[in-house]
Amino acid sequence: MISEEQQDQAALYVLGLLEPHEAAAFESELNANAELRDIARELREAAGVVALAAPPQPPPASLKQRIMRELAMETKRVVPMPTRRGSFGWVPWAIAAGLAIFCGLLALDRVRLKRELAEIRAADPLMQTTFFTLAPSAPAPADAKATVAWQPGRQSGVIRISNLPAPQPGKDYQLWAVDAAHEDPISAGIIRVDKNGSAQVRFKSVKRAEHVKAFAISLEREGGVPKKEGPILLVGTA
């Protein structure tokens, strides 16, 4: 149970009104209290929308050009690491090799998935399949990944997941289709991963989704929810 005093502190914290020592103490409390974290998030969202009370003022068109120019210059300013012949000279090569292997595995993954869909395609040669690569966003592990093969004609697809650890008890992963014609993401069902954090599942969209722009996996209450509530772990467009 969160006291009113804690809620007061949370409100002041999200508005940046606490003194540094008060903010540090409150952050320690936040780290130890999930319920307080939820309240802080709610208050942060409310504080965010207060910005919309400002009278609308479109920025000048030239500002975007200026920022994009600056971005290009920033990118150029990233100087490549000098070649080092010291004892760690092998590190960049090891990273490059690791990346190459990772890319190779991803490509292999995709090829396998395509092969498994060949049979379905054969039954309906006109059927279109769209592939979505889902990338992790915190708090998912950085190496978690998923590929979705989506067949709009059949309103079904196949998802392959890897490196996504099983959720804690009382939670499930839920797949969502983000469709341009629907305000909220459409549930495509619960996805259960094995002990290695992998899954390969056929799924169907709960509602008709004609214009799917992205797929996402969120962490939800056990058994799933009709409308997304939890954090997004993986998301990606075609």
Add this chain to the structure above:
Amino acid sequence: MAETSSAQQMLDQEMIARIGRRDQSAFSALYDRLSGPLYSLAMKMLGDPAEAQDALQDVFLQIWSRAGTYDPEQSSVFSWTVLLTRSRVIDRLRARGRRSRVVVASTEDSSTTVAADASTVESAADTAEKNDEAVRVRSVLNNLPSEQREAIEMAFFEHLTHHEIAARLGQPLGTVKARIRRGLLKLREQLRT
């Protein structure tokens, strides 16, 4: 995020993820989506177009460099960028050793205090009309009890501390804290419905 649908939140997160992978087209798309409200916020707090543009440039370059640190468990992309903007603006105000020039008592009043020529006002009005969510949020804000809205706006736009707000309003500190807390919770609750 109350400001947009869950679907839009997912797309925002996807854009941030792509920006984290150095995708300039995603950055450009996110700019198109968020620059309006963020610039409006900077203008309201700074009251000067040149400064607001500089602040917005800082913010977007920060989004570019910090996209990888964005945590969806902490906040929506919209709130993250709003609070980032507010923080940058406050840094500027502090650096200049002065407070925000904004003089606002209510959101209704503020819409009439913008110093702009007729075309800017028309353009701003068009933007508002196009953004149903923003209109709804302003309506919800205007429906908050005036003392709660006043305390929130003083804290948010003028960056007055709760002590300063209490002194300005001649109210006990506890009352001001409660007004801010109740107002934010009510705002969140009403935007959910």
